[in-house]
Amino acid sequence: xxxxxxxxxxxxxxxxxxxxxxxxxxxxxxxxxxxxxxxxxxxxxxxxxxxxxxxxxxxxxxxxxxxxxxxxxxxxxxxxxxxxxxxxxxxxxxxxxxxxxxxxxxxxxxxxxxxxxxxxxxxxxxxxxxxxxxxxxxxxxxxxxxxxxxxxxxxxxxxxxxxxxxxxxxxxxxxxxxxxxxxxxxxxxxxxxxxxxxxxxxxxxxxxxxxxxxxxxxxxxxxxxxxxxxxxxxxxxxxxxxxxxxxxxxxxxxxxxxxxxxxxxxxxxxxxxxxxxxxxxxxxxxxx
Numbered sequence: 304x305x306x307x308x309x310x311x312x313x314x315x316x317x318x319x320x321x322x323x324x325x326x327x328x329x330x331x332x333x334x335x336x337x338x339x340x341x342x343x344x345x346x347x348x349x350x351x352x353x354x355x356x357x358x359x360x361x362x363x364x365x366x367x368x369x370x371x372x373x374x375x376x377x378x379x380x381x382x383x384x385x386x387x388x389x390x391x392x393x394x395x396x397x398x399x400x401x402x403x404x405x406x407x408x409x410x411x412x413x414x415x416x417x418x419x420x421x422x423x424x425x426x427x428x429x430x431x432x433x434x435x436x437x438x439x440x441x442x443x444x445x446x447x448x449x450x451x452x453x454x455x456x457x458x459x460x461x462x463x464x465x466x467x468x469x470x471x472x473x474x475x476x477x478x479x480x481x482x483x484x485x486x487x488x489x490x491x492x493x494x495x496x497x498x499x500x501x502x503x504x505x506x507x508x509x510x511x512x513x514x515x516x517x518x519x520x521x522x523x524x525x526x527x528x529x530x531x532x533x534x535x536x537x538x539x540x541x542x543x544x545x546x547x548x549x550x551x552x553x554x555x556x557x558x559x560x561x562x563x564x565x566x567x568x569x570x571x572x573x574x575x576x577x578x579x580x581x582x583x584x585x586x587x588x589x590x591x
Contacts, residue, residue, distance in 0.1 A: 342585030346381045348373045349575045351568035351582035353508060354554040355397045355404060364394035367574040369421060377560060379584050388430035392421040396461035398468060403427055405468060407461040416450035436492035440485060446475040454523060460509035462516055471506030474523040482506050499541050508554050519552060546589050563590050
């Protein structure tokens with residue numbers, strides 16, 4: 304158990320807090336790049352919240368399905384489902400980790416501020432649950448018992464970056480109004496906090512890209528507003544990219560079939576089997 308957990312969250316760096324220069328929460332003046340016509344309804348999942356490349360295709364999490372993930376081929380033809388060894392409520396991110404991946408629950412409360420323990424999970428396919436220790440992030444600790452409308456703790460992004468597992472917070476923001484990235488040590492504790500200026504927006508998803516990260520920025524509370532794409536490089540400089548994503552974009556992944564292209568999935572409405580509005584998928588070019 305311990306060995307598996309170390310493999311999941313291995314890290315050797317000391318903790319620190321690192322404000323990041325760059326982005327001001329607005330897109331560059333260049334004309335935005337729109338999604339391509341390639342896309343459609345995402346069969347099976349309803350409230351798609353995250354996507355990773357997996358087994359020659361894609362693996363998608365649904366934040367209304369705590370028991371399984373949804374598998375697709377590269378053209379999004381449904382392959383079936385992948386059962387989780389332990390339930391994770393409100394799945395918000397999948398992070399590739401070596402030959403496996405980590406399933407990340409939102410760690411949020413319900414709308415009334417009541418704890419939901421099954422959301423407070425980081426899970427490997429082998430069933431190893433990693434505890435999340437927030438002591439080194441006082442802002443996070445203070446937000447843990449608050450509801451979504453009170454800027455309560457809400458994790459929506461996760462990515463392996465360097466030799467850490469990093470979490471991206473939709474909320475809370477830092478005291479200076481910046482989004483927070485949390486780097487975890489081998490025991491699941493916050494060892495490093497990075498602040499990034501998304502212009503008052505929070506992190507809605509993030510993935511490794513080159514030697515840095517791509518991040519989706521969106522409102523910290525539920526709101527119909529454009530989502531923006533940023534690149535964070537190895538020097539931790541943040542750059543907005545001239546790409547507009549659909550308002551309800553919840554997950555992105557690099558498309559291995561087309562250089563400079565991302566696939567994205569959008570949130571629907573309802574539960575699998577009782578879907579009022581289906582999730583969708585699409586492709587968008589980000590160049591080079």
